[in-house]
Amino acid sequence: MRPFSDHHVRSAVVKRLTSVGAVAVLAAAGLAVVPAGADVRTTPLPDSGFNQPSAVQAEQALSAKTAVALGLAKGEVLQVRDVVRDADGTEFVRYDRTFNGLKVVGGDLIVKRDGAGAISQVTYNRDAAKVGLASTKPTLSQAAALAKGAESAGFKATTNKGQLVVFVTESKPVLAYEVVTNGVKPDQTPSVLHSFIDAKTGKVLAQDDEIKTGTGNSMYSGQVSIGTSAGFTLKDNSRGGNWTTDLNGGTSGAGTTFTDADDVWGNGTTSSRQTAGVDAHYGSQLTWDYYKNAHGRNGIRNNGVGARSRVHYGNAYVNAFWDGTQMTYGDGQGNQRPLTSIDVAGHEMSHGVTEATANLNYFGDAGGLNEATSDIFGTLVEFSANNASDKGDYLIGEKININGNGTPLRYMDKPNKDGRSQDCWTTGTKNLDPHYSSGPLNHWFYMASEGTGAKTINGVSYNTASCNGTTFTGVGRDVVGKIWYRTLTTKLSSGSNYQAARNGVINSAKELYGAGSANCIAVQKAMAGINVPAGTATC
Structure with a gap:
């Protein structure tokens, strides 16, 4: 579960909105075996599309043959977790592993198959091509x-x-x-x-x-259209059955699905319990639409199945979280500021997308990449919503007033303005809470999108500088969003670090837009601009 803020949670790892506190070549097999984040030179491809669950089943049937082709040790078994297919038939198959019946935590790998089904490259998490142990007998009881x-x-x-x-x-x-x-x-x-x-x-x-710690009258977005079902319940059958429930101050259980007599929900204030439900339901609707329209993703797990949103959690709970299956929102200080704004909803649901794809750890550099991914896509959801009452910006949680002084929770143009996050990557970034080690990647996203220097967007003024003193122009958040999404879904694995992210965005940009393209050069400059050392990938 990942909380949204210093008050937020992740899935059977709770993700809160806030924080609590060499390329080796197997010539004989014809495989390119690549450590996570290493350079992978490929022909530019069109934007990716995603397979249905049947693709996962088809690849699972080939898993034993794949293990032999990769030369995995006796006792290592592959389990397909995700399949991404490009328009030319290229597939990226993400596997988890077991060894002698034991789950291998961090044993995930990505196999790339060409349109004819031949394996062309393998990316191992933490370069762990072999995960076998001499003994599985513990000393500790x-x-x-x-x-x-x-x-x-x-x-x-x-x-x-x-x-x-x-x-x-x-x-x-x-x-x-x-x-x-x-x-x-x-x-x-x-x-x-x-x-x-x-x-x-x-x-x-x-x-x-x-x-x-991730027609209604909402608290933050004005009067909005929301998907409801027969009998007037907050269930959106057009989006996989996304539904919203009232926990009524509880801290467990499913809650009660909101119902209404006339399909006009809430009154825009906390005097109506429905208001928080409207905001949460609207946020899940917007997030579903963003992923569908921008990336062709059909729901959090890309299986067309919706997720539950629970509101009115606990008493004056100042956070929101994703717990592996659902989004949950507290009512904030004095139960008067529900954490249900658009970017918060997009943030929490995006933890689910990360979990279903790269499954980034919530510690080390990977923790920061995980948390920043939710900030990036939460921001993109907010911009794509084009809501007059909650215009897109590069501020996280600006509507919920979690600090009590009108300031946002995080700043993507200058992450260190919150007093805790880093603007620039260092060797110590991995030791920070993920909500603060996310700063460099948030900074990368802003600079790659908007460039350096002063700029005003939707009435908000920004003025950012790179960490290495370079100046450059951005290529737009939609382009950078596509590059980061492809990186997340085809390049990163559970223990990926910032250098893997740098290699990943460069290779993704080359695949999407071509080597030497302005889009590739921009994301490369922005990664250098947060002081991530150069890896094997170049534009």
């Missing part, structure tokens, strides 16, 4: 691992369970326990915390929380 996980959670556990896994660190795979601790934090945010504990030493290797 399961009981000790469970105790360590519960202790490190920092809240009272309601459930605490664990299993042995292979955990791929930055240097090697190790045997570990994955301890999943459920509970509620002091600020009312639910937590489904995954702690990865070395099965020999007892060291906590990493932690990842599933909770990611």
Whole structure:
């Protein structure tokens, strides 16, 4: 679950809106084996489209043959997670792995097949081509691992369970326990915390929380048209059945689906419980339409199935989150500022898209890339909505007044204006909370879109500078959005870092717009402009 702000959550890693605190060649096999983010030179292709679930099933039937072709070790089994198909038949197949029956955390890889079905390249997460271990017998007892996980959670556990896994660190795979601790934090945010504990030493290797902190009269968007169903319920059958429920102050359960007598919902203020429902429902509608129209994606998981939005969570809960299956919104300070604005809804639902594709970790550089992805697409949803009451901008959460002083939660042109985020990437970026390590990528997106220098957009003034002193012109947010979406869905894996992102956007831009194109050069300049070191990819 990823909370939206310093008060937000991620999916069976809670994503909140805010924070709480070499290319090797296998000549014999004819495969190009590429570490995550390395340069992949390909012929320029048209914009990507996505396959239906049947494509996943077809690729799964080939998984055993694929494992042999890749020379994977005995005991390694591939499981298809996602398939992206280009117009020329090129496919990018994303796999997870198991080893001797154990889940491999960080063992994901991307196989590229040409139109004839031949494998042309493989991108391994963290260059982990092999994930086998000499032994899967732990030294640490399961009981000790469970105790360590519960202790490190920092809240009272309601459930605490664990299993042995292979955990791929930055240097090697190790045997570990994955301890999943459920509970509620002091600020009312639910937590489904995954702690990865070395099965020999007892060291906590990493932690990842599933909770990611993501005609009606709305509070923030004016009078809007929303999708409802027969009997006047907040269920949008034209968008996979997206529906919205009222938790009525609860912190668990599905809530009650909103209904109405005349299909006129809310009154634009918190005096009507429907108002927050209208905003959340409208936000999910806009986000669905953005992904469909801009990227051909049919819902969060690209399977045509909608998701639930729950409003009125807890008491004066100042956050919103994605928990792996649904969006949840608090009512804010004094229960008067629901966290249901357009960019917040787009942010939370985008955590779901990230989870269904690259599945970026919520720690290290990958955590910042994860959180920035939600800010980027939340911003693009807001611009695409073209709503007169909530015009597009490069400010995150400006409508919800989460700071209580009229300032936004985050600034994409100058991330460090919030006092915590970084404008420029450093070797220490990976040590920050994801809401702050997201700063460099947010800064990249703004500069690639709008360029450096002063600019006024929809009445908001911006003035940004690159970290390396260069000046350049942007190529527009829609172009950069397409490049980042292709990077997310075909180039990045769970442990990708900022250099992988730099290589990824350059290669994606080359595939979409051609080598040497203005669009490629712009995203390359912007990556250099946030001080991400040059990798293997160039325009």
